[in-house]
Amino acid sequence: MRQLVPNAAMVALLVNPTNVNAKPDTADMQTAARAAGHELLIVEATTDHELHSAFASLVSRRVSVLILGADAYFNHRRSLIASLAARHAIPTIYEFRESVAAGGLMSYGASLADYYTKAGVYTGRILRGAKPADLPVMQPTRFELVINLKTAKALGLEVPPTLLVRADEVIE
Numbered sequence: 001m002r003q004l005v006p007n008a009a010m011v012a013l014l015v016n017p018t019n020v021n022a023k024p025d026t027a028d029m030q031t032a033a034r035a036a037g038h039e040l041l042i043v044e045a046t047t048d049h050e051l052h053s054a055f056a057s058l059v060s061r062r063v064s065v066l067i068l069g070a071d072a073y074f075n076h077r078r079s080l081i082a083s084l085a086a087r088h089a090i091p092t093i094y095e096f097r098e099s100v101a102a103g104g105l106m107s108y109g110a111s112l113a114d115y116y117t118k119a120g121v122y123t124g125r126i127l128r129g130a131k132p133a134d135l136p137v138m139q140p141t142r143f144e145l146v147i148n149l150k151t152a153k154a155l156g157l158e159v160p161p162t163l164l165v166r167a168d169e170v171i172e
Contacts, residue, residue, distance in 0.1 A: 001065050001093050001106070002036070003163045004152070008064035012041040014054060015069035025069055046073065048080065055084045066092040068099070070109070078102045082151075091155055097146040100171060105151045110140030144168040
């Protein structure tokens with residue numbers, strides 16, 4: 001995102017505070033923001049109404065970039081979040097490519113399809129008698145960078161060629 005919005009002063013992280021990972025993710029982001037010299041605003045939402053309020057707050061605080069925290073609710077509401085980001089002209093990075101396909105600007109994260117495949121494999125092992133405690137913890141091994149050029153253009157952002165070359169998928 002630094003390559004797309006190099007002069008970003010205020011960066012925001014949108015989290016669902018009911019998510020068990022919200023606190024550790026927030027702490028990690030605060031550390032990363034400090035190291036990059038950015039101010040980080042933490043915004044929370046658990047409902048559609050709170051999402052609308054969160055985006056209004058982002059605009060009033062003049063946020064340059066939004067990072068969407070990993071959360072099943074946010075993934076489920078990806079079309080709403082992408083439309084709010086577009087309506088308020090806030091460049092946003094998401095966890096999954098599905099949000100970019102729904103109109104979001106860019107994503108970087110593991111493949112959602114890979115998650116579901118791994119869940120199916122584990123389910124199959126358990127149904128065949130494996131004890132869940134005996135199964136290894138699986139971590140993602142493949143990460144995708146996806147960029148939506150139409151959204152970038154609508155936001156007035158020029159995607160550098162070096163970023164386009166690194167992208168796994170470019171949506172035009």
